[in-house]
Amino acid sequence: MNKMGFGIINHKYKTISYYCIKVMLEMVEMVFWVDVDTKKHRLTLYDASKVIKRYPVAIGKMLTPTPTGNYTIINKENNPGGPYGAFWMGLSKPHYGIHGTNNPASIGKNVSHGCIRMYNQNVLELASLVPIGTNVYIHE
Secondary structure: OOOOOOOEEEOOOOEEEHHHHHHHHHHHOOOEEEEEEOOOOEEEEEEOOEEEEEEEOEEEOOOOOOOOEEEEEEEEEEOOOHHHOOEEEEEOOOOOEEEOOOOHHHOOOEEEOOOEEOOHHHHHHHHHHOOOOOEEEEEO
């Protein structure tokens, strides 16, 4: 192993660097949660108190507002079709979720039936990072 912590483990099936193992262990220890600020049209991904990434979002319109409160991601579906874009993450509030869109011009606006819309590339990135069970806090 060198000064940077790089090295190689040779196993009969795979060769893995110490650095890769370190990164994998750090990911296991991450405590992700999602904050949705409806006034700012912004979804923020946190690892404990550290901001990992911020994304612009669309939220519910006046007659069908995005519900505020604490929820969890309970399911995930790739390519749900229609207005849900490239990915769907269902929330513990029935019939609500975080999803992509077939209308990217809607991002940053109050136009949905209460769900949180994201650009497709952003929802795919977010979905790859957060597991089922991730907490989602939605507020004004």
